[in-house]
Amino acid sequence: MQSIGAIIIGDEITRGKRADSHFSKLLEILAVRGMHLDWAMYIGDDRQRLIDTFRRTLASSDIVFSFGGIGNTPDDHTRQAAAAAADVDLFLHPEAEHEIRARFVEMNRELTIESLDMGRFPAGSQIIPNPFNRIAGFSLGRHYFVPGFPQMAWPMVEWVLDTRYRHLFNATPVTDDAILVWGGVESLLIPLMLAVEERFPAVKTFSLPFLGSQAMPFHVELGVRGEPGQVPPAMEMLRHGVMALGYTSDPRSAAT
Secondary structure (H helix, E strand, O other): OOOEEEEEEOHHHHOOOOOOOHHHHHHHHHHOOOOOOOEEEEEOOOHHHHHHHHHHHHOOOOEEEEEOOOOOOOOOOHHHHHHHHHOOOEEEOHHHHHHHHHHHHHHOOOOOHHHHHHHEEEOOOEEEOOOOOOOOEEEEOOEEEEOOOHHHHHHHHHHHHHHHOHHHOOOOOOEEEEEEEEOOOHHHHHHHHHHHHHHOOOEEEEEEEEOOOOOOOOEEEEEEEEOOOOHHHHHHHHHHHHHHOOOOEEEHHHHO
16 A cells, blocks of 8 residues: 655644644545554645655655645645745646636636636646636646645545546555553553554554543553454464563443
8 A cells, every 4th residue: 555645734733823633534534434544643834845745755656645824825735835945946836827707707706816726736746626616726746736725625535536536446455453552651561562563463462551530440452453354363372471471451342
């Protein structure tokens, strides 16, 4: 499975004027297709930082979804930063221009040069259709640039996945399971976790400590994630190892 990343852009996010909803929605969009997110970052409206970031991510093989900053106001830098990172010029994409012109006819509004700027993308780009208002996003390599507005961005992300990456849907089935280790001490569980990973190389162990509350005493959620066929025997090894350490445990469902 190719790695998938997200870049969420805007001072309104990093300064707390708006709460981000793209991260959780992208997880959901990917999950229903049997895919998962490998990394994410938030960046304010800083052109040089965006250039540096895109230069690094464009050089990778990752599939990257970039949310925000593709408008035409002075605080929007994504289109220009992507072009600079790829060392290409911006150009008025003919398909994007067609969609913009059609949109302004629909609204019976006068088209301006500034409006057409929303269709100026890095050379070599392809458009991503916008079903909400026809103002396209764009792709550059395996990077997909969509608006910051959720009602526009999310259908565009789904279109990209369904159009270009259907072959990756459920390509690497993954499942997980866990137990609650009551009073567990993570440092004492580490040797067991390493032994499980050595015995079952297609899984990864994880631990999530909970400090405890009136409703739920201190415990560690201890589990494995990975190839479905190896998860059950790996969990069995974890359970026996936890018992050998003198801990009691319950299924993860006990947390609810």
